[in-house]
Amino acid sequence: MFRQTAPRLFLGLAAAGLALTAAAGTARELRRTDRTSLKAAIAAPSRTAANVARDRYRNPEPTLAFFGVRASDTVVEIWPAGGWYTEILAPYLRRGGGTYYAASMGANGHNGMRRLMSANADLYGAIRLATFPTFEPAETGVPDGSADVVLTFRNVHNFQMGYQRGNQPYGVEAFRQMYRMLKPGGTLGVVDHRLPENASAERERTSGYIKVSTVRRLAEQAGFRFVGASEVNANPRDTADWPNGVWTLPPALRHGDEARYRAIGESDRMTLKFVRPR
Incomplete structure (x- = not known):
């Protein structure tokens, strides 16, 4: 369970929904028109009802606002899978003149995006498909230096x-490739299941949770500068010590659909913002 040690005192700000910034003057604010357009994309009737039901856990408006995602941006989403955030981002960016890249793993990774694109070309037809990570010359990734924002939701633990290449996890190379995608001054936004810092490192390899310090180390080794953190996706009811890891909690409920797990809700999550220095 999270303890109120000195580094964790910032959690007291979570109830107020305040962002914690590491440096002044680094915020990338949304314009009023962006805010209006983002709200409209989140409220759109085209979104899947099951996805809308999870808004209270995923907090899309304050999360995307914290990352400073503007409607005119070129945005890369890493491993969007079935497209929870795609349902918001793709229409939001298309209407604002931006570009949405769905960066998936291998050919089968694009299946979810292709279903969206074929189901509603008006909303999703402009999605650009890319491979991530790329290891072979024939693989088409996101062009270097092309993105204003790269977003990865609950993937760094994976x-x-x-996921490994040879005997090495993807982490180091994944962050290097995300760094190369971004323009100088571009933003990397990371959301993931948060493991307490005093937990065993072994649990990062089995539980689906990962430490903030591990994410920061991977990002900073790749060249990113840490900008700040938000507690908007925090859940202090999550003790991160479940029998089947993070998948004990909703929506997976792999340890059984018990009322106590539903009462906890989805996982406690870090929300971290990095920048590629100019």
Whole structure:
């Protein structure tokens, strides 16, 4: 369970929904028109009802606002899978003159995006498909230096836990490739299941949770500068010590659909913002 040690005192700000910034003057504010357009994209009837039901856990408006995602931006989403955030981002960016890249793993990784694109070309037809990470010359990734924002939601634990090239996790190379995608001054936004800093490092390889310090180390080794953190996706009810890891909690409920797990809700999550220095 999270303890109120000195580094964790910032959690008291979570109830107020305040962002914690590491440096002054680094915020990339949304314009009023962006805010209006983002709200409209989140409220759109085209979104899947099951996805809308999870807004209270994923907090799309304050999360995207914290990352400073403007409607005119070129945005890369890493491993969007079935497209929870795609349902918001793709229409938001298309209407604002921006560009949305869905960066998926291998050919089958694009299946979810292709379903969206074929189901509603007006909303999703402009999605650009790219491979991530790329290891072979024939693979088409996001062009270097092309993105204003790169977003990765609940994926870094997978980079470290389940996906490897040879004997090495994807983490180091994944952050290097995300760095190369961004323009100088571009933003990397990371959301992931948060493991307490005093937990065993072994749990990062099995539980689906990952430490803030691990994410920061990977990002900073790749050249990113840490800008700040927000507690908008925090859940202090999550003790991060479940029998089936993070998948004990909703929506997976792999340890059984018990009322106590539903009462906890989805996982406690870090929300971290980095920048590629100019």
